[in-house]
Amino acid sequence: MKNLTYTFETSLPFYDFDAMGILWHGNYIKYMEQAREAFLSHYALTYKQMFDYGYAEPVTNLQISYKASLIYGDTLVMEITYKPSLTAKLAFEYKFYRKKDMMLMCEASTEQYFTHNGELSLNRPDFYKKWQEKIGVL
Amino acid sequence: MKNLTYTFETSLPFYDFDAMGILWHGNYIKYMEQAREAFLSHYALTYKQMFDYGYAEPVTNLQISYKASLIYGDTLVMEITYKPSLTAKLAFEYKFYRKKDMMLMCEASTEQYFTHNGELSLNRPDFYKKWQEKIGVL
Amino acid sequence: MKNLTYTFETSLPFYDFDAMGILWHGNYIKYMEQAREAFLSHYALTYKQMFDYGYAEPVTNLQISYKASLIYGDTLVMEITYKPSLTAKLAFEYKFYRKKDMMLMCEASTEQYFTHNGELSLNRPDFYKKWQEKIGVL
């Protein structure tokens, strides 16, 4: 199976910085969701589509490791990697870099399970299998 | 008609302060919603109840005037005043004080209209009229 | 004096929507700050620069009027207009449109005063006068 990585950059709004003058650590959880949305949109699978099929993908596990702190004016480079599997879950890894020197600021990972009309899905939904084939990760 | 005021205090979480070391001005919009929830809960009318009747009350107008800045460690005193009327809207005024000297930090006001199943309500809903009578503001 | 308008668009992250399935009204206060940052960056005057001169520009007044609600999947078009004046303040107006039909969703305005090392500035700072001349609004 082949990992798939998508990279993009973003400026950081003033209101995301804390009273220490650094990016508040909790904001990475927003950037991780943005990164998933950007990845899935880039590979033509949106949450809205999945929702229209009756599926939701709640985050079940999340892990963040902080290396250094960003300050206001820094640009953030987000790298999100999809870790494909044959189970009914979505797994992503994230690396966040400071653009000016590509220093690694933060690493993270998430797991999401599929639910269908509120019930946990034991197998991969059909639309998801097709999507995995289309993007060529299996 | 009689205004009704409810006052409570809250500490301010670290993540609500910005890189200038002061409370980020945008957070008052959260405190205003918290104040409405606290007021309505105190007077036995919750958003959940209104929602169960098929009603929603979107904010249509909002105005904030900032006087001074809070710093981390300050305690906030919120004073919310309900301005009753015979029209199908909810109007509130807000005063935010710094507890240690009761200095006025911020004044604000909001207007909300009633919608029923997505349609604007031209008249006060029955449950709302009864509530106004019960709390004795008319 | 000549108003100056800057327009850009943005997708809306999942976490900005509320339990009614619509964009939570309080998030516009974030978009307004983003719009100011984008405008000032486009016209080569950043908060960081102003900060380096010892100036801050706290928001003193803010007004929002809501017209309609955005849903997840909508793209937002932000239009920010700088209203130049000869006084020591920054005034902006904002219009927020739904991209697919350019329907106006929200209108807003803000005022900010200049402070220097914590003291209110009665006159326009020199760097600000020069910037107003350079962008040709006076």
Added chain:
Amino acid sequence: MKNLTYTFETSLPFYDFDAMGILWHGNYIKYMEQAREAFLSHYALTYKQMFDYGYAEPVTNLQISYKASLIYGDTLVMEITYKPSLTAKLAFEYKFYRKKDMMLMCEASTEQYFTHNGELSLNRPDFYKKWQEKIGVL
């Protein structure tokens, strides 16, 4: 060494719920910071105090495991446990329960390292040692 647990409850504001009608998973990172503030305040050691000694305690690792979803109207019970050690770090574990049936909704943990004037502290600061003795965890 003796773990120390502090428990408190809080209502959940409307704006913390997402378009699926459930508590947005990212908000737990705010509650975890609130829990640390409440714990440290209860045991007479505040971030402000530590800051006044020249110390900061950035979060370096964070882990969250989600079990079930809260809905609007639920009350949250937060249980935070301090895991004392002889190293220069702060370690906490968190359990979040739904009040009505005390069902476990979410488990989490964090690690923070001490920095002094921006430099990593290799040993426990003196004020921290004294605090550990005072609360009797060693």
